[in-house]
Amino acid sequence: MASSNPFANLQEESDALREAWMRHEETFLGDYLVSEVEDPRIHFPSLLTRGMLVETLFPGKQRDLIWQEYRFGLCMSFLQKVARQRPGIQTATHLRHALEQGLKEFKSMTIASYLQEAWDELQQAAEEEHYLKQALDAWQQTAWDGKQVQELLGTFMRRWASILHEQVTKPCVVLEPACGSANDYRSLAACGLAAKVHYRGFDLCPKNIENANRDYPQAAFEVGNIFDIPASDKSADFLYVHDLFEHLSVKGMQRGFEEVARVTRGMAVLSFFNAAYCPSHTIRPRDGYHWNRLSLGCLQKTMKDLCCEVEVIHTASFLKNAFGCHDYHNPGSATLVLHF
Ligand SMILES: C[S@@+](CC[C@H](N)C(=O)[O-])C[C@H]1O[C@@H](n2cnc3c(N)ncnc32)[C@H](O)[C@@H]1O
Numbered sequence: 001m002a003s004s005n006p007f008a009n010l011q012e013e014s015d016a017l018r019e020a021w022m023r024h025e026e027t028f029l030g031d032y033l034v035s036e037v038e039d040p041r042i043h044f045p046s047l048l049t050r051g052m053l054v055e056t057l058f059p060g061k062q063r064d065l066i067w068q069e070y071r072f073g074l075c076m077s078f079l080q081k082v083a084r085q086r087p088g089i090q091t092a093t094h095l096r097h098a099l100e101q102g103l104k105e106f107k108s109m110t111i112a113s114y115l116q117e118a119w120d121e122l123q124q125a126a127e128e129e130h131y132l133k134q135a136l137d138a139w140q141q142t143a144w145d146g147k148q149v150q151e152l153l154g155t156f157m158r159r160w161a162s163i164l165h166e167q168v169t170k171p172c173v174v175l176e177p178a179c180g181s182a183n184d185y186r187s188l189a190a191c192g193l194a195a196k197v198h199y200r201g202f203d204l205c206p207k208n209i210e211n212a213n214r215d216y217p218q219a220a221f222e223v224g225n226i227f228d229i230p231a232s233d234k235s236a237d238f239l240y241v242h243d244l245f246e247h248l249s250v251k252g253m254q255r256g257f258e259e260v261a262r263v264t265r266g267m268a269v270l271s272f273f274n275a276a277y278c279p280s281h282t283i284r285p286r287d288g289y290h291w292n293r294l295s296l297g298c299l300q301k302t303m304k305d306l307c308c309e310v311e312v313i314h315t316a317s318f319l320k321n322a323f324g325c326h327d328y329h330n331p332g333s334a335t336l337v338l339h340f
Contacts, residue, residue: 005250005251005285006249007252010252010255013249013251013252014204014225016289017204017289018205019288020289021205021207021208022205022206022207026181026210029181029205029207029208030181030215033183034183034186036080037077037329039153040184040186040187041153041154041156041157042080043073043077044070044073044319044333045271045333045335046184046242047070048070048269048271048313048335049184049240049242049335050187050193051066051070052238052269052337053193056172056237056238056266056267057167057170057172058169065156065160067322069156069160070322071114071118071323072118072131074319074323074325075114075118075131075132076135076152077329078112078115078327079095079115079135079136079144081327082095082109085109086107086109089139089143091139092136092137092139093140094106095111096140098111099111099115099119102116112324112326114324131155134152135152138152156191157191161190161191161192163192164192164195165192172196172197172237173198173200173236173237173238174188174198174199174200174236174237174238174239175200175201175229175231175239175263176199176200176201177226177229177239177241178202178203178204178226178241178243179201179203179221180208181207181208181211181212181215182211182212182215182216182219182221184240184242185199185201185212185216185219189216197238199219199220200220200221200222201219201221202223202229203223203224205223206223209222209223226248226256226259226260227255227256227259229259229260229263231263232263233262233263234262234263234264234265234340235263235265236263237265237266237267238268239260239263239267240269240270240271241260241268241269241270241271242271243271243272243273244256245257245270245272245294246274246290246291246292246293247289247291247292248289250281250283254302257303257306260306260338261306261340265340266340267337267338267340268307268337268338268340269337269338270336270338271333271335272294272332272334272335272336273330273332274292274294274332275293275294275295275296275314275332275333275334276293276294276295277314278295278297279295280295280298281293281298293332296312299312299336300312300336303338306338307338307340308339308340309338309339310336311337311339312335312336313334313335313336314333314334315328315330315333315334316328316331
């Protein structure tokens with residue numbers, strides 16, 4: 001493990017973390033982690049967390065839709081990537097032709113096998129379910145950034161909402177540390193899951209909490225610190241955290257994990273953006289806080305002392321095995337699922 005901790009104690013580290021996020025404008029904080037590949041309607045770690053929550057609430061009942069949504073996320077991310085590289089509306093025409101013909105590439109771009117598979121399968125579905133045809137039509141008519149494509153990104157939000165609306169479930173307390181400006185909560189609200197649970201989110205940065213409370217006044221958001229989670233012991237059925245731990249010192253990270261273990265009674269889903277199968281953590285203090293690269297083996301070992309069972313899901317490997325996906329944009333993405 002390289003480099004020592006620049007902070008004398010957790011109070012000093014908390015002050016530095018708060019300052020690091022407070023230096024940004026409110027509007028930037030509200031947008032920077034919820035667009036493009038990180039749009040929680042198509043970003044795989046967000047879909048995985050929501051899938052786990054659905055599975056917790058309705059065990060075994062919605063697996064088909066969960067997997068369909070994973071593929072939807074992959075396909076829309078693929079189209080988004082192509083649209084960034086070749087924004088012209090004729091790209092949509094060429095891609096559509098290639099998919100209809102089952103070609104392996106178009107205009108020197110490889111067509112992902114999961115896209116072709118989804119296309120072929122959706123050909124059998126009702127017209128209104130063919131989200132790929134709709135996306136290509138919309139792209140041809142109004143360009144990728146047009147309103148129509150943006151609305152299509154909400155396809156599964158609407159599908160979930162219409163299904164969950166009628167479902168009855170047991171009470172479930174969901175806790176989200178480092179919730180940002182309701183970055184993931186916005187998709188919980190849009191898909192109807194928020195209405196099924198008792199959600200509480202907290203974040204160290206007051207500007208994020210102001211944004212979240214302004215946009216979702218009915219939800220419970222507060223300023224809080226993962227070093228001292230504002231919740232009593234074993235009070236959360238389902239806790240999730242996205243993209244926080246890489247920014248903490250080793251001491252801070254350990255304290256955060258212990259706090260997660262203290263307050264969670266069911267399952268915790270911890271999502272990382274920079275983790276790898278490497279022998280040790282690489283600790284990198286930067287900009288007054290940290291940008292670490294975490295070792296999945298070390299994380300797993302730490303977690304084993306804190307919970308009953310740990311699952312490691314390395315995103316790129318999971319998507320390769322499940323969908324033949326070879327182009328996931330972030331090889332450092334991984335999720336640890338802790339069972340208490
Ligand atoms: C990279 S952002 C991730 C935000 C959100 N979870 C997402 O994935 O979009 C990290 C967030 O952690 C918050 N944060 C930093 N240190 C924290 C701490 N000690 N306790 C709680 N939140 C913290 C920041 O304010 C910021 O909103």
